[in-house]
Amino acid sequence: MSQRLATYPYCAAIKSETDLELAMSSRAAILVILRGDGLSLADPIRRAHASGKLVAVHLDLVDGVGDDLVGAHRLLVAGADAIVSSHSQVIRGVKAAGGVAIQRLLLVDARSLDSGLIAIGKAMPDFVEVLPGAILPDLRQILAGRLAMPILAGGFISSRVDAAAVLDAGAVGVTTSSRVLWG
Amino acid sequence: MGVDAPLSRRLLALSGIDGLGPTPEEGILFHHMSLEQLMHRGRFLESRACVDLDSIEGLRADFTAASFLSANLPIEAFITRRPSVASQISESGRIGFLRVSALDSTGLERALAGHSGTANLGTAISPGLVLAHLAPSIVESMPKPVLAYGLIRTPTEVQAAFDAGAAIVVRSPYMDTSTTPLR
Numbered sequence: 587m588s589q590r591l592a593t594y595p596y597c598a599a600i601k602s603e604t605d606l607e608l609a610m611s612s613r614a615a616i617l618v619i620l621r622g623d624g625l626s627l628a629d630p631i632r633r634a635h636a637s638g639k640l641v642a643v644h645l646d647l648v649d650g651v652g653d654d655l656v657g658a659h660r661l662l663v664a665g666a667d668a669i670v671s672s673h674s675q676v677i678r679g680v681k682a683a684g685g686v687a688i689q690r691l692l693l694v695d696a697r698s699l700d701s702g703l704i705a706i707g708k709a710m711p712d713f714v715e716v717l718p719g720a721i722l723p724d725l726r727q728i729l730a731g732r733l734a735m736p737i738l739a740g741g742f743i744s745s746r747v748d749a750a751a752v753l754d755a756g757a758v759g760v761t762t763s764s765r766v767l768w769g
Numbered sequence: 770m771g772v773d774a775p776l777s778r779r780l781l782a783l784s785g786i787d788g789l790g791p792t793p794e795e796g797i798l799f800h801h802m803s804l805e806q807l808m809h810r811g812r813f814l815e816s817r818a819c820v821d822l823d824s825i826e827g828l829r830a831d832f833t834a835a836s837f838l839s840a841n842l843p844i845e846a847f848i849t850r851r852p853s854v855a856s857q858i859s860e861s862g863r864i865g866f867l868r869v870s871a872l873d874s875t876g877l878e879r880a881l882a883g884h885s886g887t888a889n890l891g892t893a894i895s896p897g898l899v900l901a902h903l904a905p906s907i908v909e910s911m912p913k914p915v916l917a918y919g920l921i922r923t924p925t926e927v928q929a930a931f932d933a934g935a936a937i938v939v940r941s942p943y944m945d946t947s948t949t950p951l952r
Contacts, residue, residue: 693872693919694895695941717873720902721896721902741873742902
């Protein structure tokens with residue numbers, strides 16, 4: 587995933603079949619599935635792979651599949667390259683199963699930031715997705731030295747100016763539902 | 770109580786462990802403390818304060834709790850994630866804020882859809898830091914008044930939140946270097 591992001595740092599946030607079709611013909615090398623039937627993703631994932639894309643699935647947001655380790659394993663068996671989750675146990679299990687684990691850091695307030703960083707320190711995901719990503723430049727100094735993993739930023743990033751600020755603040759990639767950024 | 774001053778536009782968030790006090794132009798938002806601590810600190814209030822009802826240990830986050838606090842302390846305004854409680858508070862003549870998480874556009878849209886639009890019921894956006902990054906049309910659509918709550922630390926960030934449309938801004942002493950003693 588890191589190599590793909592180094593080439594083009596935008597990940598397409600997929601919320602519909604239309605998004606999926608558009609993303610597969612875009613420059614975005616990584617698709618992050620945020621909606622849909624989590625029990626029926628084998629075919630969409632296969633089609634995305636055939637288009638040269640990597641696929642991450644957000645375990646907490648898709649329907650049908652449980653947001654637990656068993657659910658995560660099912661998605662990996664269906665072909666998902668990465669699993670996005672807020673749960674440390676799932677993160678550890680995905681890594682153990684050979685998948686790429688992306689843990690969410692929700693920046694709601696100081697307390698959630700602190701507790702999130704502690705959880706991430708224990709789970710050691712492959713990537714951390716920071717939300718809302720738009721405020722990453724404002725928190726750059728606070729997060730510096732406290733996050734060892736590469737950062738994906740998502741949330742309220744809708745222009746290349748927004749994205750540039752976030753990438754300059756240290757993110758290696760941007761997750762966005764703004765199709766214009768998919769390229 | 771003898772407190773006739775209105776709710777301040779600038780609030781300092783105080784938790785059970787903070788040893789800092791507000792600047793002269795700031796009021797107080799109490800959060801993340803026990804009911805005992807709140808009752809103790811609230812006795813020394815010189816202006817009307819706000820409470821994050823969901824974060825007070827020993828207190829059920831319901832209308833009975835809000836009524837109790839109003840009757841015993843100069844608490845004018847309440848923040849809660851519970852739509853029904855928020856509506857009851859505002860319908861009783863107090864100032865209520867429904868707290869919504871602004872982590873991404875889809876989540877914010879869904880959260881605002883749950884706002885009843887009751888008169889006197891405003892919107893507390895968390896993290897408040899993101900307000901300056903939102904499109905003006907999004908802020909305009911929020912039920913007023915808007916309170917920016919979470920991760921705002923510096924005077925520049927406070928002003929940015931006001932400029933973005935917040936009527937009240939909560940400053941967090943998180944990593945604050947202020948040495949203002951607790952009053």
